[in-house]
Amino acid sequence: MMAKLFRAVIMGPPGSGKGTISERIAQSFGLKHLSSGDFLRENIAANTEAGVLAKTYIERGLMVPDHVMTRLLLPRLEEMTRHSWLMDGFPCTLAQAKALNSTCDLDLVISLNIPYETLKDRLSDRWIHLASGRVYNMGFNPPRVQGRDDLSGEPLIQHDNDQPEALVSRLRHYKDVAKPVIDLYKSKGILHTFSGTETDRIWPYINSLLSTKIPSRPETDTQHIPLP
Numbered sequence: 310m311m312a313k314l315f316r317a318v319i320m321g322p323p324g325s326g327k328g329t330i331s332e333r334i335a336q337s338f339g340l341k342h343l344s345s346g347d348f349l350r351e352n353i354a355a356n357t358e359a360g361v362l363a364k365t366y367i368e369r370g371l372m373v374p375d376h377v378m379t380r381l382l383l384p385r386l387e388e389m390t391r392h393s394w395l396m397d398g399f400p401c402t403l404a405q406a407k408a409l410n411s412t413c414d415l416d417l418v419i420s421l422n423i424p425y426e427t428l429k430d431r432l433s434d435r436w437i438h439l440a441s442g443r444v445y446n447m448g449f450n451p452p453r454v455q456g457r458d459d460l461s462g463e464p465l466i467q468h469d470n471d472q473p474e475a476l477v478s479r480l481r482h483y484k485d486v487a488k489p490v491i492d493l494y495k496s497k498g499i500l501h502t503f504s505g506t507e508t509d510r511i512w513p514y515i516n517s518l519l520s521t522k523i524p525s526r527p528e529t530d531t532q533h534i535p536l537p
């Protein structure tokens with residue numbers, strides 16, 4: 310019998326730990342970690358029509374328009390008929406959430422609620438490897454060699470829009486666009502919100518929630534994650 314697939318979304322403001330927690334979930338539960346930023350970078354590198362268009366927005370520090378995001382992501386999700394997944398960075402807006410809704414039923418949404426001061430401290434200390442999107446934080450997960458990506462050895466950069474001056478408006482924007490998305494998932498009864506200042510303290514709660522929904526440590530080549 311074909312087991313049911315598990316599909317989850319993780320939401321939160323910039324710097325809330327979506328990428329960090331997604332990696333832990335992927336490792337512990339075998340879900341595929343999908344990231345809107347990674348899909349965009351792949352398309353930009355491959356010079357696809359959507360990638361070329363998306364690049365013009367990202368370079369200006371703007372969100373990519375909903376119709377570009379959905380055209381890019383939904384076909385990829387539809388192809389994932391044999392894998393359980395966790396999506397990070399999508400949906401960001403109500404239009405994106407409605408489009409996703411018409412493609413698949415989500416089992417769970419994780420929302421991270423992190424104080425502003427914490428986000429500010431983390432992001433002002435966030436270093437990024439542009440080509441891959443890998444992130445480092447000088448206190449929390451520093452690179453092995455200062456200023457260099459662990460895998461490629463290439464230089465790390467800091468984004469201007471991670472600096473405190475840009476952060477206030479980014480966070481305001483996140484709150485405005487995320488609120489109706491959060492309300493939608495709350496009304497569906499699938500929203501789980503986690504608050505705190507440290508990923509290591511939030512993680513056990515997320516881990517135990519997911520343990521009630523998905524068996525942990527599956528085979529690495531598992532094609533689908535059976536629910537209990």
Ligand SMILES: Nc1ncnc2c1ncn2[C@@H]1O[C@H](COP(=O)(O)OP(=O)(O)OP(=O)(O)O)[C@@H](O)[C@H]1O
Pocket residue numbers: 321322323324328345346347349366367370371372373374378398399400401402405442
């Ligand atoms: N769902 C989305 N809708 C619109 N634009 C998006 C979406 N996801 C990503 N983007 C665009 O791609 C860029 C890179 O995304 P990515 O998630 O890698 O990094 P980010 O902006 O640093 O996000 P965060 O700070 O939350 O990690 C974003 O700044 C934004 O312009």
Ligand SMILES: Nc1nc2c(ncn2[C@H]2C[C@H](O)[C@@H](COP(=O)(O)OP(=O)(O)O)O2)c(=O)[nH]1
Pocket residue numbers: 321322323324325326327328329330431432434435436444445446448449450506507508509
């Ligand atoms: N000091 C500290 N830094 C943390 C913690 N959790 C994550 N970080 C770091 C890793 C990144 O450099 C930065 C943002 O995390 P991220 O996982 O990229 O967040 P997100 O933008 O994907 O939501 O903060 C944490 O608990 N403490």
